Amino acid sequence: MIKLTDKNERQALRFMAPFLILMFIFTIIVFGIGFLTSLTDAQGINPGKNIGFQNFKNILKDTYFWNSVYVSFKFAAVSVAIQIPAAFLISLWIESLPYKRTQSLLKAAFFIPSLINTLVAGILFRLLFTGEQCIANIIIGFFGGNPNMNWLDDKTLAFPLLVFVSFWQCIGFQIIYFSANLRSLNQSPYEAARIDGAGRLSILKNITLPLMKPALIFMTITSAVSSLLVFDLILGLFQYNIYENVTGIILYIYLRAFQWDLEIGAASAAGWIAFFLILAVSLLQLKFLGLGEKHED
C-alpha cells in the first residue's frame, strides 16, 4: 500500500462524484428502468401495464429473436476467425519490413477504413455492390471470378457481404494494435534464438506466439463483443432490404421498438436477454486487464 497522504474519504468521494453520478444515472437507473419496462406491455408512447414476465416468455418463444441471436453469434465467430489471423499475419508482415516510413504509411492505409463511420461504410459498400455491372463485379471479373452476381438481391450473398465489409472496416484497428505490441516485445529471447540458429517458423511458433498471447486473446474478445453488437453496418448496407439471415440482436431490438410494432416492453425484454448473453462474453475481458496491479514506485 502506498503511504502518501492523510486519509480523506470525503474528498476522495468528492473527486469521484461526477463520474459516479453520471454512471448512476446512465447505467444503474437505465438498468432499473429497462427491467421495469420489460415487465409491461408498453407500446409506442403508451406506458402500458404490468404483465409480469410475459414478455420474457414470448421472446424466448420467438423464433425471430433466436434467429437474431444465432446471426449475431455466427457473425461474431466467423468475423473473429477471419480477422484476427489475417490482422496478425499482416502486422507480422509489416513489422518484417526494414523501411520505417513505408511501415507507418502501410499501417495508416489499413487503418483509414476504421476511421469511417460504420453506417457510411455500409452505405458506401451498398453503392459499390448495387446493380449487375457494379464495381465489385467488374473487379471480380478482372480477377477471373463470376462477374454476374446480384449481390444485394441475393439472400445467400448477404451474409458473406456483411462479413467482408466488416473485415474491411475492423482489420486496420487490429493491425495497429498487434504491430504496437510486436514492437514492445522483449527482444532477448529473439537474440538467444538467433544465436541458436532457430528457423523463422520456429521463432514464430515458440517465441512470438506465446509472447503475443495476451494481446491476441484481448483482441479476440474485444472484436467478438463489438461484432456481436453489429447494427449500423447492417442498416447502412441493406437499408431497404434486410434479410433475416443478417438481422443481428441489436437490430432486432431496434426494429422491434422503433419500426415494426413499437413494442417497447417486448423489445426491452429482448434487450435484457441480449445483455446477459453479451455480458457473458465480455466478462472474459475483465480477466485480461490486470486489475491487481499496485503503484510502481
Place this chain on the structure above:
Amino acid sequence: MKIENRFPGLDGLRAAACLLVIFHHVAQRLDIYSQHFILQHIQLFFLMGNTGVSFFFVLSGFLLSYPFWKNYISNLDFPDISNYAKRRAARIVPGYYASFAVSTILALLFIPDMDYFARRLITGLTFTAGFHYTTLFPSFVNSPLWSISFEVFSYLLMPVFMFGLFRFTGEKRSFKKGIIYWVFTLLLIIGINQLIHMYLTPDNVKRGWEFGVTGGSKWWMPNYNPIGFFGHFTFGILAGGICAYFIKNKTLRDRIADKNIFDIASIVSSAAIIGLLCYVRTEEEFTHSIQKQPYYFPYLTALISILAVSLVNSKFTGKLFDSRFMRFTAKISFGLYIWHYVIIALISFYILPEYMNYMAIKDWRLWAGASLLMIVISYGAAALSFQFIEKPFIERVQRVREKVFRAKRKIRPGKLLSAFLLCILALLFIFPLLWLLDASLRPPLEVIQSPPAIFQQPIWKSIESYTRDSYLAAFWHFDVGRALFNSIIVSSGTIFLTAIVVSLYAYALVFMEFKHKKFFLILALSTMMIPANALMIPMYKVAKNLHLLNSWFGLILPGAVSGFGVFLLRQYFMRIPLAVIEAARMDGAGHLRIWWHIILPLARPALAALAIIQFRIVWNDFLNPVIIMRDEKLMTLPVRILLINDTGAVLAAGFISIIIPLLLFLKFHRQFTEGLTEGIRK
C-alpha cells in the same frame, strides 16, 4: 520568433497594423450616410486602416533584412539563404494554405458563379496571384489574401538585391555604401513601377468594383502591384539597415538615446501618422502619393520607417507600445490577418447576410454587435491557428538538427518485393474511398449509371467533368453543414467532459487513500463490459424524463461514462512518481490544485489518447443519436446521412464525414497508437 523579440516596440507596431486592417474591414460594413456626424468621421478615419498593410511591409522589410545588414556591417559572409527560405516558408505557408483551403471550400459552397476559378486556385497555391488582375484576389471569400503573394515576391527580391550589395562592395564595405545602394534600388523600383503604369495598365472594360471582384482588381491594378509594394518593403529594409548600424555603434546610439531623441521621434512620427490619416480621410483613393500608389507612398511609408527605427532604439516608448495585449496580438497577427475575413464571411453566411456587403448595415448597434463578435471569434481562430497550424512548423524549422550520418542501406530485393505486394494490398483497402471521392465529384447522373463512370474513361479525362453539384446538394438540400456542426459539438463536448470526469476519478483511485478502493475501480471498469446498445430503450426513457431528448447533453452526458478512460488514465497516473505529489503536498497544495496544475499537464499524452479514442466512438456512434436526436436540426452526421435520398448527396456527405477523423488521425496517430497499447501491456 527570436529576432523579433529583440526589438522593443515592433510587436506593438505589428499589432497596431493588424488591428488597423481589421478595423478597416469593420468600418466598411457600416452605412456611413445614416450615421451621426461624429460617428461618420470616426468611421472615415478607420476606413484608412487599410494602410496597415503598408505597416506590415515595412516591418517585414525591417526584420528580414536585419540579419543581412548585420553580416554586411560586421564584414561577414552572405547569410545562409536556405535557412532563410525554410524559415519564411514555415512562417507563411502552413497558415496561408489552411486559410486558403477553408476559404476555397466556403467559396465553393456559397458563391454561385466564380470567374477564373481554376486560375485563381493555381496562382493562389503557388503565391503568384498578384501578377494579373484576373487572379489578384485568389479567394472569393477571403480578400485580404491578395497581399500574401505580394509579400512572398518581396521575400524573393530582398535577398537577390542584398546579394548584389555583398557582391558589388566586395571587401571594401561601408554602411554609407549600403544605404546608397538601397536608395538607388528604391529609385530603380519606382522607375520600373512607372514602366508598369505606362505599359501594363488594364483597359477600361468592366473596370471598377461594380463589376465584382475581377472588376475591382482591374481597378486596383496597376496602382497595386508587386513591384510597387517592394518599394514599401524597401523602406523597411532601409530602416533595418539604420538599426543594424546603431546596434553596431552602441556609443553613438546611446548618446542619441540619452537625449531622448528616439522617444521624441517616435512620438512625433506616430502623431504625424495619425495626423496624415486624419487629413486624407476625406480624400479620394490613390491621391497624395507618387504614381497613384496606395497607402500614401512614400510619405506614410517613410513615417512608419522612422517610427520603427525610433521605437527600436527608444528608452520608454518602445515598452509603451509593447503592452501585453499588443504582444499577444502581434504573436497571432498573421493568423488574425488571414482568418478574420473568413469569420466575416461565416457571420454573413450564417447570422447576418448584410455583413458581407460594403456599407450595408444602417443600425450602428447591430453593426457594433456583429463586429465585436467577429473580432472575438477571429482572436480565437487566430490563436488556434497559431497553436496548432503555424507554431509546429515554425518550431520544427527552429530546431537545428545535426545531420546524422546514415549508413547506406543494402537493397534487399526480397524485402522490396514484399513491401511492394503489401502496398498493393493497402491500395485495394483504400480503393473504396478513392471511388467515393471520385463519385462524389461527378455529375449526379453519372453516379448511378451502370457500368460506373470510373471505368469508362481514363481518370484524367473525367477530372474535367468534375462538379461541386453533389456537395451543394448535400449542403443546401440536406443540411449536412448543420449536421457536421452538431457532430463536432457533441464530439468535442464529450471529449472535454470525459477528460475532466474520468481524470478526477482516476486521480482519486491512484493518489488518495480511502476504503473500498478496489470496489470503486471494478465499478468503473465494469461499465466497459456493458453492451450499452442492448439498453437503448431504457436509455431513451431516461433521456426523455430528464428532458435530454433533442439536446446535446443527451449525448454528451452518457458519453462521459468511460470505463476504458478510467483504466487508461489510472495506468498512466501510476507511472507518475509519487515524489512529485508529495512535494506539492508539502507546499500546502490541495488535491484539486495538484490535479489541475501537476497531474493533468503531466498526463497530456494519455489525455490525448483518451480524446482520440473517445472521438472515434462518438463520431461513429449511430444508435444513440438516432434515439436521442429526433429533431432534424439537431441530428448528427450519420443520422442525417441515412435520411438523404439522393445518391450524389449521400456520397458527398459520406466523404465530408471522413475528412475530420482523417485529419485528426494523420496529426495524432502517434498518441493514438500509444493509447491503444496502454491497454494490456503488463
